[in-house]
Amino acid sequence: MYFTLLTKELVEQMKNGKLIIFIFVFGFFGLLSPISAKFMPDIIASFTETQNIQIIVPEPTWLDAVGQYIKNLTQMCMFIAIIIYMGLISREKETGTLVFLLVKPVKRSTFILAKFSSVLIVAIISMIGSFVAASIFSYFYFDGFDIAGFAKLNMLMLLYLVNILFITVLFSSIFKSQIIAGILSFGAFLVLSLMAQIGAVSKFIPSGLMSEANNAIVGNPINAGVVISSFLFLVLSVILSIILFKKWEP
């Protein structure tokens, strides 16, 4: 049953374009980060040369590319991820296809697990795509690119991305309106991002993974507490979603 629902989810996301868009967006920003880091000095120079202004931009390094990569993925990509998945369950409530499914011999918990799993699979594929695209260009454009450190960073980013997606799916399972689910998910994303600025708190929330990603790339040890608490966040999102979804009535 679980695999039937999971397959249906992935096929549906393929057919409605969500999966392709998601992978494309992550691949695109993965690609864009090293390219924009590499050519930014040239772009700035082309703007300023006609105006007789001289701006000295230091020679970009692979760390600039990675910095750009983190920025792109944690801002633009997370926002797009929420928009794409805010209707994952609530849209099925809105359109009535959920009733079609729940009168069949389908356990509600299995349905929810299939939804979360589909999102997890898409996130993994997208992050791999992004990682590969960024690695290839960073390797060719910059000297000393640390692919192992970059891989570690990507795993932390993946964990963060999955947390944001799971929160979005959780809200989508609670509310009938995908707009409300999206607004609350975006709100949660903002709150988590702000809380990451508080040193003590950031050690126990998923957004703290971003500072750990910066640590990973410069070779500093990663705080295991953030990673463990992020995994707990995931488990909590799934459990909460199952409990609340069992109470849902059409």
Place this chain on the structure above:
Amino acid sequence: MITCDKLCKTYKGEPHPAINNISLNVSANTVFGFLGPNGAGKTTTIKILTGLMRPDSGEVKIAKQIVSVDSVDVKQDVGYLGQEPKMYPWMKCRELLLFVGKLFGLDQSERKTRADNLLQMAGLAHAADKKISALSGGMLQRLGIAQALMGNPKVLFLDEPTSALDPIGRKEVLDFIAQIKEKCTVFMSTHILSDVERVCDTVAIINKGEIVLQENINSLKSRFAEKIVEIETVNSEEQTRLMNILKLNKSLNILKSENSKIIIHPENLEKEKQILLGIIKDHNIDIVKFQLQNPSLEDVFVKLVGGAQDEN
């Protein structure tokens, strides 16, 4: 096959219960018509019977198994089609049936055979590879019934299966229900009386969340077999004039008045027939028809439910 005992459900924030003390008993291999005006509680009852909703109190059993929200075993025996068939529009007809077959745990060859048979039975064999989003209303409804039958259910729940259809679509769906009634028990909610009269064996009437009656359709009609009087006037002005006169006579039980027709259910046929003829003659009412006839299910329904409706 289906029994429910004292079902009650009140929605949050609503002062009155949506259904109150609903008890039903549906025999195997019959078509059961669940009849009631809009908002009477039909859909709420069906949602509870199919395990989509929890009752506040009471219990439902299908094939002797208790129905609950996560009762997978019971749902193995149940097929359901909601008021408007909501299926995945991106799927093709056969693809949907195969998917439903998988949910019911059918093996691959059985899935294929059943899907093809049902497409044939629903008259959709030619549209097997057509996307659901491209189907017409009637085709969609027939596919909806086909998917509800995919798991080989013992009980098929149909919630207002014909209400959104044009006359041709309605006929197609009713013919389809008539075909399947030998294979499983059909529980059909509707407010269209002629549909019930055409395909149902037993009927329950629900009004304001309460069961007014449950009875075999033939015995129901024979119980209300007293003749009714139908008077048709030449125009609506004459009908209004006659109505105003009849209203003065409190002993007359006027069932219905519409356009140029008035239908009366007499307590004492001979006596009231004479009164009516006398009124028509004395007031020189211009009529085109004065007929004694057997009541239809619609007349019975109006008699049982109509009075209560009028009070609102």
